[in-house]
Amino acid sequence: MMVMTEGIRIRLRQAGPIPLDATLDCAPGEVLALVGPSGSGKTTILRAIAGLLQVAGGEIACNGECWFDAARRLFVPARQRRVGYVFQNYALFPHLSALHNVMEAMLELPPAEREAKARDWLARVRLTGLEERLPAALSGGQQQRVAVARALAREPKVLLLDEPFSAVDRATRQRLYRELAELRRELAMPVILVTHDLDEALMLADRLCVLHQGRSLQAGEPYAVMTRPDSVEVAQLVGLRNVFRAGVIGHDLEQGITRIEWRGHRLEARLQTAHAPGEQVNWVIPQGHVVLHRRDRPSRGERENPLRGPVVECLVLGEQVALTVAINGSQRPPLFLSVPTHVARRNDITTGVEIGVSLLAEGIHLMPRDETRTPPRPRGQGAAAGKLATL
Amino acid sequence: MDWPALKLSLELAAWTVLILLPVGIAAGRVLAYRQFGGKAWVEALLALPLVLPPTVLGYYLLVVMGGASPVGQFYESLTGRPLVFNFEGLLVASVIFNLPFAIQPVQRGFEAIAPEVRDAAACCGLSFWRTLWRIELPLAWPGLLSAMVLTFAHTLGEFGVVLMVGGSIPGETKTIAIAIYDRVQAFDNAGAGVMSAALLLISLLAIGAAYYTSARLRPRRHG
Numbered sequence: 158m159m160v161m162t163e164g165i166r167i168r169l170r171q172a173g174p175i176p177l178d179a180t181l182d183c184a185p186g187e188v189l190a191l192v193g194p195s196g197s198g199k200t201t202i203l204r205a206i207a208g209l210l211q212v213a214g215g216e217i218a219c220n221g222e223c224w225f226d227a228a229r230r231l232f233v234p235a236r237q238r239r240v241g242y243v244f245q246n247y248a249l250f251p252h253l254s255a256l257h258n259v260m261e262a263m264l265e266l267p268p269a270e271r272e273a274k275a276r277d278w279l280a281r282v283r284l285t286g287l288e289e290r291l292p293a294a295l296s297g298g299q300q301q302r303v304a305v306a307r308a309l310a311r312e313p314k315v316l317l318l319d320e321p322f323s324a325v326d327r328a329t330r331q332r333l334y335r336e337l338a339e340l341r342r343e344l345a346m347p348v349i350l351v352t353h354d355l356d357e358a359l360m361l362a363d364r365l366c367v368l369h370q371g372r373s374l375q376a377g378e379p380y381a382v383m384t385r386p387d388s389v390e391v392a393q394l395v396g397l398r399n400v401f402r403a404g405v406i407g408h409d410l411e412q413g414i415t416r417i418e419w420r421g422h423r424l425e426a427r428l429q430t431a432h433a434p435g436e437q438v439n440w441v442i443p444q445g446h447v448v449l450h451r452r453d454r455p456s457r458g459e460r461e462n463p464l465r466g467p468v469v470e471c472l473v474l475g476e477q478v479a480l481t482v483a484i485n486g487s488q489r490p491p492l493f494l495s496v497p498t499h500v501a502r503r504n505d506i507t508t509g510v511e512i513g514v515s516l517l518a519e520g521i522h523l524m525p526r527d528e529t530r531t532p533p534r535p536r537g538q539g540a541a542a543g544k545l546a547t548l
Numbered sequence: 549m550d551w552p553a554l555k556l557s558l559e560l561a562a563w564t565v566l567i568l569l570p571v572g573i574a575a576g577r578v579l580a581y582r583q584f585g586g587k588a589w590v591e592a593l594l595a596l597p598l599v600l601p602p603t604v605l606g607y608y609l610l611v612v613m614g615g616a617s618p619v620g621q622f623y624e625s626l627t628g629r630p631l632v633f634n635f636e637g638l639l640v641a642s643v644i645f646n647l648p649f650a651i652q653p654v655q656r657g658f659e660a661i662a663p664e665v666r667d668a669a670a671c672c673g674l675s676f677w678r679t680l681w682r683i684e685l686p687l688a689w690p691g692l693l694s695a696m697v698l699t700f701a702h703t704l705g706e707f708g709v710v711l712m713v714g715g716s717i718p719g720e721t722k723t724i725a726i727a728i729y730d731r732v733q734a735f736d737n738a739g740a741g742v743m744s745a746a747l748l749l750i751s752l753l754a755i756g757a758a759y760y761t762s763a764r765l766r767p768r769r770h771g
Contacts (some may be wrong), residue, residue, distance in 0.1 A: 204667075208670075209647075241666070244664045248662065248664035248667065249663060250669070250683055261674065261682065262672040263675070
């Protein structure tokens with residue numbers, strides 16, 4: 158049996174109907190984001206934590222209290238678990254006013270206290286004056302706040318948020334992010350947030366757990382997971398596109414670097430002694446660690462890991478331009494980087510132009526070789542040819 | 549106008565609604581939320597009165613409840629009266645042939661409630677009875693209302709089953725539908741016309757009131 162007195166600890170295993178193999182924990186006051194593509198089991202895990210779904214194997218314990226233990230056939234039903242659950246579409250009681258929605262979560266209080274406390278919760282989520290409105294008469298953002306107030310009014314031992322920002326417009330979402338960030342400072346319970354939006358996870362979460370097909374692949378501080386994935390699978394799930402193969406040449410402990418050989422280039426990476434000299438590895442570099450050389454002042458090679466190659470695709474995405482650069486021939490997986498539109502314009506970067514880039518050693522991360530996954534190939538060349546000319 | 553027949557029909561309809569309301573809620577809820585083996589067959593069996601000729605249903609009820617059957621004998625040993633050809637027998641038959649009218653609209657009413665709303669009730673800590681009373685019934689209310697009105701109106705108009713199981717004993721089992729038939733048989737078209745108009749008016753009022761209320765009550769408001 159698991160021993161953990163503070164926070165929540167979850168271990169879920171089952172072969173079907175939805176396969177699960179996930180281990181998670183979340184400390185009081187911590188926000189853990191579960192990220193993964195659709196069908197990765199995020200909502201299933203949340204429902205299992207809430208007690209709305211019973212899985213075949215595993216354990217769930219919260220603050221030392223066992224909620225689920227398959228081995229002992231113990232399953233505490235949802236209504237006895239004290240969880241606050243904000244559903245994706247809020248699931249407010251449509252026939253009850255905002256006030257009564259919140260009051261339903263406080264039935265353990267004497268009736269006289271309920272209303273005053275519910276009004277208090279609604280005030281805390283800035284809904285004073287809207288207490289008597291039915292959910293249908295509230296905007297999406299207001300409904301989300303009622304749902305948050307109702308979840309917190311339960312005085313939950315864990316707060317579960319299932320894509321709580323997906324049903325509101327962008328401007329409202331930004332405002333709700335700020336409000337949640339403020340509110341969470343006051344929350345003393347573990348908070349588990351399900352999202353498929355990595356930016357949302359980066360902004361709100363203390364830790365991030367990447368899920369795929371019901372398996373928890375990697376958990377850690379969001380920036381670390383998104384720049385130093387444990388495997389090619391995680392790298393692809395967090396949207397890293399620069400995944401390549403290389404051989405380890407050796408380590409220089411004094412300089413704190415590991416050298417690798419990639420397509421005839423000797424690249425310097427941050428020291429990573431876990432991989433032995435001679436080992437075949439995959440390596441990844443986030444786009445933010447690929448630096449463009451200025452064309453008017455060509456690099457003389459003194460910068461880190463200089464490389465040159467033609468731009469095979471140049472795609473304007475608002476403020477940013479996504480560049481695809483062929484390194485050592487257009488048939489091999491290309492390098493992707495993103496530069497501000499004004500930088501691309503000032504440097505006259507367009508399809509076919511040869512550019513120089515540096516790969517910052519700090520950003521080069523080595524992973525065990527994964528033969529099952531191939532790095533992304535270049536897309537149809539010329540498809541976006543001359544896109545920048547339209548600027 | 550055959551006032552005793554009208555009174556009997558209204559009493560029969562009211563008792564049928566009263567008995568079928570809890571039955572409809574319980575069965576409709578189970579059929580809406582539970583999955584079990586043979587569920588399709590149970591639903592088919594409950595819907596059977598919709599498609600079966602009333603005389604066929606009446607015949608089988610007569611066989612099952614008649615004085616020669618174990619059910620009929622048991623009832624007679626208990627009360628000293630036969631089950632068929634009296635009001636109680638009529639009520640049992642009425643309850644059975646109205647099952648689909650009482651259950652199906654309630655089932656649809658429960659099914660129309662978003663599953664997350666019931667999940668939210670569980671996460672709020674609401675008990676089974678509190679969830680039923682405070683969340684499910686108010687939201688399934690239009691279905692409940694339809695079930696009550698359909699059962700009431702259908703009982704008023706039923707003819708075949710009533711004739712088979714109840715006969716046509718004045719004051720005991722002669723309903724207004726049978727009274728209308730008797731009037732026509734006796735070439736009293738004026739009498740039949742008055743009673744038909746009365747039945748038409750009552751049915752129209754009941755169904756009209758149900759539509760009106762259901763449109764106004766959706767969603768039903770609390771506090």
